[in-house]
Amino acid sequence: MSRDALHEFTKKCGGVKDDLLRAMAKLLELNDDDYFVKHFGERPLTNARCSYYPECPRPELVFGLKPHSDGTVVTVLMVDDRIGGLQVLKDGVWWDVPIVPHTLLLIIGDQTEIMSNGILKSPVHRVVTNTKKERLSVALDYSVDPKKEIEPSAQLINEKRSALYTKVKIKDYFARNYNDFTQGKMAIDTVKV
Numbered sequence: 591m592s593r594d595a596l597h598e599f600t601k602k603c604g605g606v607k608d609d610l611l612r613a614m615a616k617l618l619e620l621n622d623d624d625y626f627v628k629h630f631g632e633r634p635l636t637n638a639r640c641s642y643y644p645e646c647p648r649p650e651l652v653f654g655l656k657p658h659s660d661g662t663v664v665t666v667l668m669v670d671d672r673i674g675g676l677q678v679l680k681d682g683v684w685w686d687v688p689i690v691p692h693t694l695l696l697i698i699g700d701q702t703e704i705m706s707n708g709i710l711k712s713p714v715h716r717v718v719t720n721t722k723k724e725r726l727s728v729a730l731d732y733s734v735d736p737k738k739e740i741e742p743s744a745q746l747i748n749e750k751r752s753a754l755y756t757k758v759k760i761k762d763y764f765a766r767n768y769n770d771f772t773q774g775k776m777a778i779d780t781v782k783v
């Protein structure tokens with residue numbers, strides 16, 4: 591992907607991401623549709639990650655990417671439409687994420703799970719390898735300014751549903767996320783009340 595193409599892609603995906611976040615704020619009936627958009631702060635992070643998964647002679651032994659949830663607000667993913675591999679964990683079962691050509695996949699990240707007080711969940715997912723074909727993906731990670739703290743929205747805390755997550759500084763959460771990922775643990779579990 592050329593520098594110009596990536597720039598163009600990133601710019602357009604930014605709009606998709608904001609549209610999604612506004613729709614989610616509406617869905618949660620927050621009093622400001624820009625609730626999530628505003629939370630990014632002055633210096634939010636956008637990371638582009640291009641992943642290459644070579645075909646693998648022993649796929650049963652090797653993950654392309656081991657199980658994790660994204661530590662982001664949201665991840666915009668462009669997956670290879672020639673070969674599957676992405677799976678999502680639901681009720682203890684791994685499900686193949688279907689390939690829909692010319693479609694972006696949006697993955698809700700841990701930061702949204704925290705801010706929505708657990709109403710929107712950050713799914714555990716993984717990439718499995720296969721013997722036949724290499725696979726490519728481009729992920730755009732959107733994250734709140736690392737200097738900022740996030741916590742469940744006060745509008746989503748009430749007598750029926752107390753705060754399910756503690757306040758956490760994004761920078762600290764990232765450090766934790768990396769550490770936990772290498773140890774096969776989930777960072778989101780460390781901020782649960």
Ligand SMILES: O=C(O)CCC(=O)C(=O)O
Binds near residue numbers: 660716717729
């Ligand atoms: O390559 C993919 O399809 C998924 C990548 C992913 O989950 C990630 O980069 O966090």
Ligand SMILES: [Fe+2]
Binds near residue numbers: 658659660715
């Ligand atoms: Fe991911």
